[in-house]
Amino acid sequence: MTTESAPASEDLLRRLAPQVLGALVRRYGHFDAAEDAVQEALLAAARQWPGEGRPDNPRGWLIRVASRRLTDQLRSEDARRRREETAAALTPRDAFVEPPPGESRTPAEDDTLALLFLCCHAELSAEARIALTLRAVGGLTTAEIARAFLVPEATMGQRISRAKRRIKASGAPFGIPHDGRDQDQDPGRGADQDPHRAADRARRLADVLQVLYLIFNEGYTATSGRDLRRADLAAEAIRLTRAVHVRLPADGEVAGLLALMLLTDARRDARTAPDGSLVPLAEQDRTRWDRAAITEGVALVSDALTHAPLGPYQLRAAIAAVHDEAASDEDTDWAEILALYEVLMRLVPGPVERLGHAVAVAMVHGPRPALALLAALDEDDRLAGHHRLEAVRAHLLEMAGDRAAARAAYAKAAGLTLSVPERRYLQFRAARIAD
Template sequence: MTHPAPEPASEDLLRRMAPQVLGALLRRYGHFDAAEDAVQEALLAAARQWPEEGRPRNPRGWLIRVASRRLTDQLRSEAARRRREETAAALTPRDAFVAPPPGEDRAPAEEDTLTLLFLCCRADLPAAGRIALTLRAVGGLTTAEIARALLVPEATMAQRISRAKRRIRTSASPFGSPADPADPAAAGEQEQEQAGERERAARLADVLHVLYLIFNEGYTATSGRELQRADLATEAIRLTRAVHALLPDDGEVAGLLALMLLTDARRAARTGPDGSLIPLAEQDRTRWDRDAIAEGVALVSDALTRTPLGPYQLRAAIAAVHDEAAGDEDTDWAEILALYEVLVRLVPGPVERLGHAVAVAMVHGPRRALDLLAALDDDDHLAGHHRLEAVRAHLLETAGDRAAARAAYAKAAGLTLSTPERRYLLSRAARIAE
C-alpha cells in the first residue's frame, strides 16, 4: 500500500509552530535566549529539508526534536567550556530526542503557547520589555514590526528586547512561578496573596496587550505588499479563545475576544480583487461574517452587564455599533462618541484620542476635530505617524480645504510602509486634484 508524499514546508505553518516549539523547549529547559536560537535553527532546517524530503507526519514533533538537539548541543558545549561538569552531566543525552518520551510532543499546542505567553510577561521585567519580548517570541514579529506597532524607534525596541533577554538569562529563576518573599515571616499571608493577585493581574494585562498587538498587525500589516496577514489575526483569535476558556469570567478577556471577532468579521470586504484597500464606509456589508458578529456582540453584551468596565469592552462595544449598522449612513455616531468619551478617560493614549477625534468629527463637524488633532502633533508616539496625517487629510477634505487635504494625503502616503495603504492615500490625493 502506497502512502501520499508528505507535504513540503510552508511559511505559514512554520510561523504558527515557532511559538509552540519555543514553549515546549522552555517548559523542558528554560534558557530563553539559547532556546530561541535553537528554534530558529530548527525552522531553517525545516525550510531546507522539507521541500526535498517532504513534510513529516508530525511537523511539530520534528521541530521539537531538532531544536532540542541543537539546544542540548549548545548547552553541553557551554558547560564544557565553563567547566560546569555538573550541568553537563544533568543534560539529557542527544540520542534521547530521536524518539521523544511518550506524550512529550503531544502536549497541546495551546498549552505550550499559553505557557510562553504568561512566562514572557514576567513581573520583574519592565512593562515595555516584556511586551516586546512576547511579541517577538509568541507573535513571531520582527523588531521593526514591533517598533511600528508600539510607535517607538526600531533601535529603541532592539535595546528593549536585548535587555529583557539579558534579564531573563541572569535571573535565578527565569521560568518558574513568582518567587516567594525572601523572609516569609516579614510578609503576612494576606499581603502575599494580594501581591500574587497584583502580579497575576499585571501579567494578564500584558498578555491581552500582546494578543491585541498581534491581531492588529495581522488585520492591518504595518508594512509590505499585502494589507492583511490573516495567519497572525487568526492565531491571535485562537490564543485569545484559549485564554477565555481559562478565564471565562474575566470581562476584559471576553471584551478582547469580542473586539477581535467583531473587527475580523469585516476581513473579506476590506480589499478589492486586486488587493486594494476598501475603507469601512465603502465596504460591501453583505460580505461581513454575521456569525462572528453575533458571537462578538453576545460576548461584549454579557461582559458589560456583569463585569467591571474595561478598555477592551469599550473598544468591542464601539466595533459592535459599526457592525450592527445596516449601512454606513445608519451608524450611530452619537453612541460611538459617548463610548469614546469613556474610553479616553480610562486610556488617554494617542490612538484612543485619534479615534475620539474621528467620532467628534462625525457628530460635531470636522473643524472641532481638527483642533483635537493639533494637540496630538506634540505627542511623541503619534507625531509624524501616517495615521495621524491620514485622519487629518480626511477631516480637511470633509471641511472643504482641498489643497491642505491633498497635501496631508500625500504626506501620509510618504510615511506608511504598507503598499495598499500608500496606494489608497495617493489615490485620494489624486482624486482631490482632479
C-alpha cells in the first residue's frame, strides 16, 4: 500500500477511470451499468485510499470493486443469465488478469483504446460518437463538451444519454478494427479487401482522430477555469494517439495528428508567465520549447507528407512545424504558412481553418484584406459570437491602427471567453490600447 495526498489520488483516479470502464465494458458489455459501477468504485477509492493507503495495483483494485458492483446489479435482474452469456461471448473471462507488477499492456491491448473505438460505432451519429467518447474516454464533463460544440448543456446531456442507449441496444463488439495488413479468419483475405469493412474502419478512425484532437485542444487551452491548460487531458490525448499510431503506422493522418499534438504541446512551458498569465506565441521564449518533441513531430509529418495521401492533420502539423522551426517570431515564414492554409481550406473549408487563413493573410498582405475575410465569418453560425473570432478581429484592427475599434473588440472577446487566463490577457490588451 502507498500513502499519498488526496489531490494525487484524485488525479490518479481520473486517469484510471477510462481504463477501468473499458475493462468492464469489454467483459460485461453493458455501457450504462458499467459506467455506474465504475463511479461507485471511484467513490469507494476516494473514501478509502487517503486513510488506508493506495493499493499496489490501483487499476486492478478498481476493476475488482467495480466488477463486484456490476455483478451484484446484473444478478438482481431477471435477464442475468442471458447477459452473462452475452458477456462471455464478447471475451474470455481471463482477458482482464492484471499484468505482473512492473509490466504494462501493449497499445493493442489498451482497454481505453478499445473503448475509444466502441464509442465511435456506426450506430451513432457523428456528433454522438464524439460526445460519448469525450465523456467516457476523455473524462470531460457534460458542460465542457457542450461548450466545445457550442450547444446547451441539457442538449449535450440528452445526446450522451441517447448514445449510451444506442451502444447498449446495438450489441456492438468491443475491440479495435484491423488495419489493411491484418488478416480475417480466411487467411487469403485482407481485412480491407471487404469495401464495407474498409469504409467502416476509415469512418471510425476519422471520428477517433477528431475526438482525440478535441480532447487535446481542451487540454492545451481549457475552455473554462483558472488554468490555461489541463495537462492531464493533453497528455492522455497524446498517449492515445501514439497507441493508434503504433496500431496503424502507415496511416498518414494518424501520424499527422500525432505530429500536430507534439509540435503544439512542445510550446507548453513558454505559454504562461510565472504568475500564470498567458504569453502569446509571438512573445514566447523559444528556448523553453521542447526541442525533442519538435524533432519528433517534424520527422513524423515529413514522412507522412512524403509517403501518405495528403490530409488535414498533416497540413495542420506542417503549419505548426513552420512556427516551431523559426528561430524567432520575425523569422516565421508566413508566406509558406499562407500557402499551406490555402491547401488546407480546399480540403476542410471550416470556420476555424478560415480564421487561421485570415491571420496568415494579414501577416503576408496586411490587415485590411484579412478583416474583409473576418466579415464573411460573421455570417457563419458555427463561429459568429465566439471569442476567438473577436480576438483575431481585435488584433487585426490593432495592426491596422484602428485603436478604438480594436479596444472594443478586445473587450468583447474578453466578455465571451470562460477561460480566466484568456480573459485577463484580452482585458490587458484592451487596457493597453486605452493608455
